[in-house]
Amino acid sequence: MSKSTLEMSRQEWLEDRKKGIGGSDVGTILGLNKWKSPYQLWLEKTGQVVIEESENEPAYWGNILEEVVAKEFQERTGKKVRRRNQVFEHTLHPFLRANIDRDVVGENAILECKTANQFLGKEWEGEEVPLSYLCQVQHYMNVLNKDYCYIAVLIGGQRFIWKRIERDQELIDTITEQLVEFWETNVLGGIEPIIDGSQATADFLKEKYADVEDVQTTLPIHFDELVEQKNELKRTKKEIESAIRQVDNEIISELGKREASIGITQRNIISWKLVRTRRMNTKKLAEKYPDIANDEEIYSITESRRLTEKEIK
Incomplete structure (x- = not known):
């Protein structure tokens, strides 16, 4: 059909x-x-x-x-x-x-x-x-x-x-x-x-519920389990991130000893590149050009919600 x-x-x-x-x-x-x-x-x-x-x-x-x-x-x-x-x-x-x-x-x-x-x-x-x-x-x-x-x-x-x-x-x-x-x-x-x-x-959820009222509600008991699950995942994440940093540090140490930024192995090309970033120093701007730094028109205000958990003592 x-x-x-x-x-x-x-x-x-x-x-x-x-x-x-x-x-x-x-x-x-x-x-x-x-x-x-x-x-x-x-x-x-x-x-x-x-x-x-x-x-x-x-x-x-x-x-x-x-x-x-x-x-x-x-x-x-x-x-x-x-x-x-x-x-x-x-x-x-x-x-x-x-x-x-x-x-x-x-x-x-x-x-x-x-x-x-x-x-x-x-x-x-x-x-x-x-x-x-x-x-x-x-x-x-x-x-x-x-x-x-x-x-x-x-x-x-x-x-x-x-x-x-x-x-x-x-x-x-x-x-x-x-x-x-x-x-x-x-x-x-x-x-x-x-x-x-x-x-x-x-x-999608952040956009859909961005305008919810700032009121308090009681959630079902299983959300305590979800919070504990999240905390456990965060602990695991820290352990994994630490293990990754250890590997990175070993590589950087070896490259540094050899005074090189690129290392070649049998299977990989490893590079430790210099990355330049340019950011505005707002403190210096305020000191040198206070009128501009205090002009509200140059600032854009964004709003977002952050999910946090705090144990009730």
């Missing part, structure tokens, strides 16, 4: 995304998206927050260059591809959706077009494909019942790679099980996903 997206406005398209799980949601639900957590996606799917409409720069250029990547794939492979302006739905689970980039003519296959930062090139070396993309195209093959998928990527605007990815039914089954669980239990069932430790969740 499928429906056309040609006549959809931007707002209609965003609203329609709430009605199912698309390819871009797969990595998030599986915990592979460092920019968005399952908790944040759950809030979007249940209509508790507004889906962000603005595109960031990489996403914008990814959309613009999709046609370029598709054409280059045709040039390099001799294959023909066609655009499908439709949202496809899984036959057994209609909430599982796919909005593919291209169909491959004459083959039971699809083409997924990507762009990547030049610093992410290692993720595409050899047979490697970023795990989130691998899961995304396996999801597409499941929804459309395809045998394989081609994925083409333009890296850093100057390096083109394409690969063929075979259908992996075992992986598809694992992915589908988690997607169905998320939709039926969390979205339809209204059960909040477990709060995870991702930076995406932390940033």
Whole structure:
């Protein structure tokens, strides 16, 4: 089953995304998206927050260059591809959706077009494909019942790679099980996903509850256990940081004895670089230019909340 997206406005398209799980949601639900957590996606799917409409720069250029990547794939492979302006739905689970980039003519296959930062090139070396993309195209093959998928990527605007990815039914089954669980239990069932430790969740919660009132409330007893767990983790963190500093100190000591800033081993290049930073000395500024230092217009005030714990004696 499928429906056309040609006549959809931007707002209609965003609203329609709430009605199912698309390819871009797969990595998030599986915990592979460092920019968005399952908790944040759950809030979007249940209509508790507004889906962000603005595109960031990489996403914008990814959309613009999709046609370029598709054409280059045709040039390099001799294959023909066609655009499908439709949202496809899984036959057994209609909430599982796919909005593919291209169909491959004459083959039971699809083409997924990507762009990547030049610093992410290692993720595409050899047979490697970023795990989130691998899961995304396996999801597409499941929804459309395809045998394989081609994925083409333009890296850093100057390096083109394409690969063929075979259908992996075992992986598809694992992915589908988690997607169905998320939709039926969390979205339809209204059960909040477990709060995870991702930076995406932390940033979202800080923004969502930035304006809470400064009032006191009584928390359940298990939050004492959470505080103790946090304290234990902080103690472990200090031990790990101390162990890392010890290794650093041994390396710096040896480099210093050899009067060198770069050391070469069989497997590593170790450098102790001089880093210069430039900061304003506000004390000196106030002494030399008191009028400027006291001018409130040159200061920007930011507010944030800090979580602290103090044992009740």
